[in-house]
Amino acid sequence: MDEKKKVIVSGIKPSGDLTLGNYLGAIKNWVKLQDEYDCYFFIADLHAITVRQVPAELRKRSLEVLAIYIAAGVDPEKNTMFIQSHVPAHCEASWLLTCNSYMGELGRMTQYKDKSKNKEGDSISAGLFNYPVLMAGDVLLYQADLVPVGVDQVQHLELARNIAERFNRAYSPTFTVPNAYIGKAGAKIMDLQNPTKKMSKSEENPNGYILILDPPEVIRRKVSRAVTDSIGEVRFSDDQPGVKNLMTILSTITGMTMEEIEAKYEGQGYAQFKKDVAEAIVEELEPIQEKVKGLLSDKKQLEEIYKAGAEKANYIATKTLRKMQKKIGLVQY
Numbered sequence: 001m002d003e004k005k006k007v008i009v010s011g012i013k014p015s016g017d018l019t020l021g022n023y024l025g026a027i028k029n030w031v032k033l034q035d036e037y038d039c040y041f042f043i044a045d046l047h048a049i050t051v052r053q054v055p056a057e058l059r060k061r062s063l064e065v066l067a068i069y070i071a072a073g074v075d076p077e078k079n080t081m082f083i084q085s086h087v088p089a090h091c092e093a094s095w096l097l098t099c100n101s102y103m104g105e106l107g108r109m110t111q112y113k114d115k116s117k118n119k120e121g122d123s124i125s126a127g128l129f130n131y132p133v134l135m136a137g138d139v140l141l142y143q144a145d146l147v148p149v150g151v152d153q154v155q156h157l158e159l160a161r162n163i164a165e166r167f168n169r170a171y172s173p174t175f176t177v178p179n180a181y182i183g184k185a186g187a188k189i190m191d192l193q194n195p196t197k198k199m200s201k202s203e204e205n206p207n208g209y210i211l212i213l214d215p216p217e218v219i220r221r222k223v224s225r226a227v228t229d230s231i232g233e234v235r236f237s238d239d240q241p242g243v244k245n246l247m248t249i250l251s252t253i254t255g256m257t258m259e260e261i262e263a264k265y266e267g268q269g270y271a272q273f274k275k276d277v278a279e280a281i282v283e284e285l286e287p288i289q290e291k292v293k294g295l296l297s298d299k300k301q302l303e304e305i306y307k308a309g310a311e312k313a314n315y316i317a318t319k320t321l322r323k324m325q326k327k328i329g330l331v332q333y
């Protein structure tokens with residue numbers, strides 16, 4: 001008999017248009033992993049609402065994210081693809097785990113600290129504080145072995161491991177303790193205007209990020225304006241964060257090594273290098289954009305995919321939830 005495949009869980013918040021960072025740090029890796037693992041890829045709509053969303057936009061974007069997953073090559077036949085809010089066990093598990101989590105550990109999450117930095121206590125949503133517990137539930141409900149994410153999510157994954165281990169100790173083994181899976185390249189794509197900061201969909205200056213659905217001419221313009229330096233050499237060095245970031249993007253897309261890139265552009269300055277980076281991105285994203293358009297024009301097909309995904313996800317997640325409830329001492333019915 002076949003050995004049981006290991007389980008992978010990952011998701012993206014539909015809180016803004018997805019960026020090249022989401023694509024290279026997460027989705028592109030999912031495509032590579034889907035044959036080897038039993039994968040659950042979801043739209044983290046409940047995570048998106050830690051910040052107020054325009055309802056119609058949230059609805060539209062949730063479907064767009066699903067279309068992007070599929071267009072990028074995540075196969076709905078092979079993977080379970082669903083919308084988080086269609087699986088109520090996520091919210092229920094989140095409460096049970098919240099009661100097994102500590103204010104101290106949640107308060108230490110750097111993402112929470114960053115996002116609440118300039119705000120008064122009264123205006124910081126409790127959801128923003130609790131969000132990593134919801135994320136722990138997302139992963140633990142499916143007994144995930146691996147969670148493919150970008151570097152910025154590693155701390156949340158560590159927390160999920162701690163919560164799982166604590167629950168297992170308190171109530172007997174219940175959860176697989178998950179590991180983060182960080183891709184070899186592309187784990188942290190930086191802002192094009194401020195290359196010491198992560199590329200993010202919540203950034204204010206749109207020249208800092210490339211969206212998966214940005215038209216080719218916009219991609220070319222943004223790359224041509226990307227901040228570099230006055231050194232004038234294509235070198236993979238911490239002293240040249242802008243160039244380093246563009247090299248990372250080129251390497252993650254084309255598979256070229258940093259040495260190969262350095263050799264190719266030796267003595268040439270940045271103009272041709274930037275043009276080639278832009279073309280590599282356009283070549284990678286244009287076919288995805290075409291497919292997204294097609295998928296969004298057939299909402300019925302998307303609906304079938306997320307409904308089938310929810311059915312399977314509900315079955316698995318509810319099984320784990322029942323175990324949790326029983327162990328905690330809630331009366332079964």
Ligand code: TYM
Nearest residue numbers: 010011012013021022025026044138149150187188189199
């Ligand atoms: P989110 O929506 O902020 O980002 C989704 C994924 O994209 C990766 N990522 C990046 N990778 C490289 N460079 C970047 N500039 C970049 N920006 C984003 C993120 O690391 C992530 O993998 N809490 C999660 C969503 C989530 C989740 C989960 C993930 C909810 N539940 C369970 C895994 C498992 C989030 O906010 O990611």
